[in-house]
Amino acid sequence: MKYTNKKGSATFLMVLLVMVLLTVSIGFNWLVKEYIKSAQAFQKKAESMLKVRSAYDTLIYLMLNGKFTQKEIILPQIEELPQIESIPLNGIEVPFLEDLIIKVQDSNGLLSVTTINTVALKRLLTYFEVDPQNADTFIDSLLDWIDQDDLTRLNGAEREWYSFQGLKYEPRNYPIQYKEELKLIKEMNSELYSKIEP
Structure with a gap:
């Protein structure tokens, strides 16, 4: 009869089971x-969104009940609401609620980046001494950026141009969402952007 060490194999199986x-x-x-980190991040985001929405609603209420002048909105003083006397209409930041800052800009005289008026945009670029050829290139590139096709305008830029330049992005082919997106378009540089930014 052959003797086997069953005690050794049981120890090995026990160690293996413990490791598993x-x-x-x-x-x-x-x-x-x-999962806990994700839940905490979601909770923080939801609280922030509620806080911003509440501040927005409060601001709209105060503005609708305030008095508009050419330079500012004089806000009513209502108990339990932020005690701000006025909000300038020139984009100056004003502390609002706790860690929220607001700024209001009169949109008269501003150019829309969603509905592009090419004549007004070219006039603006020429005013800031942009070469007319570069202005045409920027305008065509901007129109290529927002159109939904891959056809390149005469002076424009589509996906091929951006990839040839080694850039990691391509045209959105959809309307611009943020004004900072203009910095990504062909012929726009930081210096020009700082001049035309409201």
Whole structure:
């Protein structure tokens, strides 16, 4: 009769089982921590969105009940609402609620980046001493940026131009969402952007 050491194999199986259980429990622990982090981030985002929405509604209420002048909005003094005397209409920042800052800009005289008036835009660029050829290139590139096709205008730029330049982005082919997006378009540079930015 052959003798086998069953005690040694049982110890080995026990160690293997403990290692598997330990690995599973560490993985489960990590997964739970990630879910908790995600839940906390979601909670923080939701609270921030509610805070901003509340501030926006409060601001609209104060503005609608305020008095508009050429340079500012004189706000009513209402108990339990922010005690701000006025809000200038020239884009100057004003502290509002806790860590929120607001600024209001009169839109008269501003050019829209969503509905582009090419004549007015060219006049603005020429006013800031942009070469007319560069102005045409920027305007065509801007129109290429927002149109939904891949056809390049005479002086414009589509996907091929941006990839040839080694850039990691391509035209949105959709209306501009943020004014800073203009910095990404062909012929726009930081100096010109700082001049035309409201």
